[in-house]
Amino acid sequence: MEGSIAKELYSESLQLSSAELGSEPIACGDMQDDGPLWDVSDEELDRDSDLDREWQRRHDQFHTIGYRDGLISGKEASAQEGFNIGFKQSVLAGYNWGVARGVTSALACLPDALKERLIEDQEKRNKFQGVYETVHSVSTTDALKFFHDDVLRKKEEEQSEHSKASSNVSGMSKDSSGCSHLENYVGELQSLLLESPAIKSHLSVK
Numbered sequence: 001m002e003g004s005i006a007k008e009l010y011s012e013s014l015q016l017s018s019a020e021l022g023s024e025p026i027a028c029g030d031m032q033d034d035g036p037l038w039d040v041s042d043e044e045l046d047r048d049s050d051l052d053r054e055w056q057r058r059h060d061q062f063h064t065i066g067y068r069d070g071l072i073s074g075k076e077a078s079a080q081e082g083f084n085i086g087f088k089q090s091v092l093a094g095y096n097w098g099v100a101r102g103v104t105s106a107l108a109c110l111p112d113a114l115k116e117r118l119i120e121d122q123e124k125r126n127k128f129q130g131v132y133e134t135v136h137s138v139s140t141t142d143a144l145k146f147f148h149d150d151v152l153r154k155k156e157e158e159q160s161e162h163s164k165a166s167s168n169v170s171g172m173s174k175d176s177s178g179c180s181h182l183e184n185y186v187g188e189l190q191s192l193l194l195e196s197p198a199i200k201s202h203l204s205v206k
Contacts, residue, residue: 093147096186096203103189103201104132118198131189138181146181 107115107128119125138146190203 089151090147093150093182097143097182099201099203100131100186100189101135103193103199104128104135107199108132119196124192124195127192131185131192135185135189138185143182150182 107118110118115125119128186203193199193201193203
């Protein structure tokens with residue numbers, strides 16, 4: 001008897017619970033309104049992707065600009081340093097070479113009577129004429145080559161002084177016999193000018 005009463009009571013409770021569950025289903029929308037962590041809209045994902053792409057684009061852009069600016073600055077600094085060294089090495093030789101060409105050209109253009117007044121000795125006048133012809137036979141390209149060879153020769157001399165190797169010294173002495181043409185021409189003119197005080201020039205001596 002007791003078992004049947006309990007069965008009836010429990011069966012009624014189970015039926016009521018089933019009815020309530022069936023009539024009030026769980027709404028998934030209510031859970032979405034609470035905003036769970038994994039609920040991300042497509043709009044937000046697209047916006048994050050756009051930001052990532054924009055950041056990467058700006059990063060690549062500024063990286064390229066920085067690399068280019070650094071490369072240009074490095075080239076300018078290197079070129080300026082090379083120009084300073086080259087100017088220091090060439091300014092005196094270029095100045096003297098220009099004076100040599102100018103002085104010999106001026107003397108060659110003078111009338112013979114005026115030449116005789118400035119340079120009384122015929123032999124000296126012939127020497128001046130010879131220097132004029134020799135200097136003006138050298139083209140600009142040849143003059144630059146002579147200067148370059150002279151710079152290399154001087155570097156070899158400096159290296160040989162530090163190395164103290166007999167083979168290097170002997171090789172240097174062979175190469176130095178024909179590399180200072182410009183200095184030889186200027187020196188020859190300078191010696192003639194010293195013997196001719198009537199002619200004033202502005203040759204610069206090291």
